Amino acid sequence: MRRQQIEADFDAIAALMPATPALAPTDRWVLAHLPQRRDAVLEIGCGVGELARRIGTTDAIDLSPGMIAEARRRAPERSFTCADLFAWLAARPETYDCILSVATLHHVDFAAALAAIRRSLRPGGRLLVVDLYDRSGIRHLPLNALAFALARLRRREPRALRRAYREHGAHETYLTLHEIRAIAGAALPGARVRPTLFWRYTLLWDKP
Numbered sequence: 001m002r003r004q005q006i007e008a009d010f011d012a013i014a015a016l017m018p019a020t021p022a023l024a025p026t027d028r029w030v031l032a033h034l035p036q037r038r039d040a041v042l043e044i045g046c047g048v049g050e051l052a053r054r055i056g057t058t059d060a061i062d063l064s065p066g067m068i069a070e071a072r073r074r075a076p077e078r079s080f081t082c083a084d085l086f087a088w089l090a091a092r093p094e095t096y097d098c099i100l101s102v103a104t105l106h107h108v109d110f111a112a113a114l115a116a117i118r119r120s121l122r123p124g125g126r127l128l129v130v131d132l133y134d135r136s137g138i139r140h141l142p143l144n145a146l147a148f149a150l151a152r153l154r155r156r157e158p159r160a161l162r163r164a165y166r167e168h169g170a171h172e173t174y175l176t177l178h179e180i181r182a183i184a185g186a187a188l189p190g191a192r193v194r195p196t197l198f199w200r201y202t203l204l205w206d207k208p
């Protein structure tokens with residue numbers, strides 16, 4: 001998907017975000033796995049900044065001006081910057097104790113993003129990623145059916161927001177878990193990649 005399209009989609013989605021979005025189970029996974037040392041924490045693709053606000057990140061960036069404007073409105077005391085992740089990371093080698101990113105890295109070249117993140121982590125720093133993966137195919141049918149049924153029961157987002165995400169998602173492609181593990185294994189030896197029920201995976205890596 002083109003960068004301008006991503007920006008436009010998320011500017012529109014920002015205007016539809018509920019005032020107090022509920023934390024997803026994977027957001028809670030991020031909170032539970034923050035490292036003890038976190039003097040400098042970066043969130044990549046912060047959206048309206050809900051997680052950044054709860055964590056107290058040092059920096060939080062997003063490509064979409066609409067998302068950043070909304071994040072600043074909701075938490076004026078925090079630092080939110082409209083920036084592309086590659087430009088931001090290139091200027092900040094060995095800077096962060098923790099870098100986290102939720103539902104964002106599938107928009108960019110995954111291998112290039114991991115290499116850039118790796119450079120910007122301090123030795124001993126931690127990367128936490130939550131993102132979507134491709135679980136299509138007949139062998140996943142039972143698991144997908146269960147996930148669909150439970151997702152319907154848990155549904156809390158406004159209808160217009162769901163529609164906007166659905167339209168954005170129609171142009172997206174995701175890596176399979178196998179591809180994610182291969183790329184992460186090469187870029188970040190020892191990275192732990194785990195699937196979750198709702199089409200997302202978690203990745204945790206500690207930089208030696």
Ligand SMILES: C[S@@+](CC[C@H](N)C(=O)[O-])C[C@H]1O[C@@H](n2cnc3c(N)ncnc32)[C@H](O)[C@@H]1O
Nearest residue numbers: 010045046047062063064084085102103104107
């Ligand atoms: C699905 S939203 C997720 C937002 C938030 N993390 C959440 O979970 O609600 C993906 C976000 O990634 C941002 N994004 C996409 N490509 C980016 C890039 N190259 N650099 C920084 N942010 C990017 C989009 O603008 C969008 O706000």
